[in-house]
Amino acid sequence: MTYLIVIILVGFSGLFSGLTLGLLSLSKGELERKIELGDKKAKKVYSVRKKGNLLLCTLLLGNVAVNSALAIFLGDIASGFMAGLVATGLIVIFGEIIPQASFAKYALEVGAKTAWIVKIFIVLLYPICAPIAWVLDKTLGAEMPTVYSKKELVKIIEEHEDSKESDIDRDEERIIRGALTYSEKQAGEIMTGRDKVYTINEDEVFDEKLIAKIKKRGHTRIPVFHKSESHIVGILYVKDLLGHVGQEKVGKLCHKHKLVHVKTSTKLDKLLNDFIKNKLHIALVEDKKGEFQGLVTLEDVIEEVLKIEIVDETD
8 A cells, every 4th residue: 555655646746846847838928829829738738827826836835745745655665774765766767857858848738638637736735825926926026928039039930940840941931030130231231332223314305215225224213313313303214204205304204202212221121111101112322411322122122021032024
């Protein structure tokens, strides 16, 4: 009979020890996300995990009580040094190492199956554990949520993509990484410099020669300058040339309103919002003095998000 009791106590010691490590390793935020996604296991675990300090007190008190009882019953089987050696071996191997290693790996699965047992012990030990948990709640405050930096999130996504168990593929990893890091870049880093931008003087007339030049360039939107290429006054939409050949100057048809002006230091997330707000695809990049330095397009920003170059028929 004594041997049976010892085996049962060792089992409960392992259960309490494993649950302490396993359940408390699952953050409330992680469980809440899983519940929102319809995970039934997370819902079962959350029912006992939501009050962390009460759960901690219950499991620790149960573990200490079981280990104390185990030492007493082992004293009936053996005495002195031998009893202490046997008790230490049983508790360390079967009551600590094996259960903690197992529960740490399968915390959610084991926690869901044993949640009903934990609830029973929470009720039984509530008169003792509740006051202690209340003091801890008031002293330490609420649990701090786990918050990751952008670099940590990128690293987590990379690790998930490398894992065979993950459903994240290489393209998704690339796009998520781009979405998390593109805002760190500035307009000046991705713009097309002024020396590479094709511009037109506002005083030029839409003759056959100009049309041929525009057709050869292949651009659909062309910056229009006044006197100097550092002073852009509008954007010419090539579609507006239809029916105006040889009749009007560029300055008459170019769009001079709602131009997006950004600094070379403008972050790409702000630039993207400017594009969306103004319903435009192109922005003029200027230096601190307000002089034109280059162009940046919506496509340039999207390429930074997707981390891949988008090549069209005119590139």
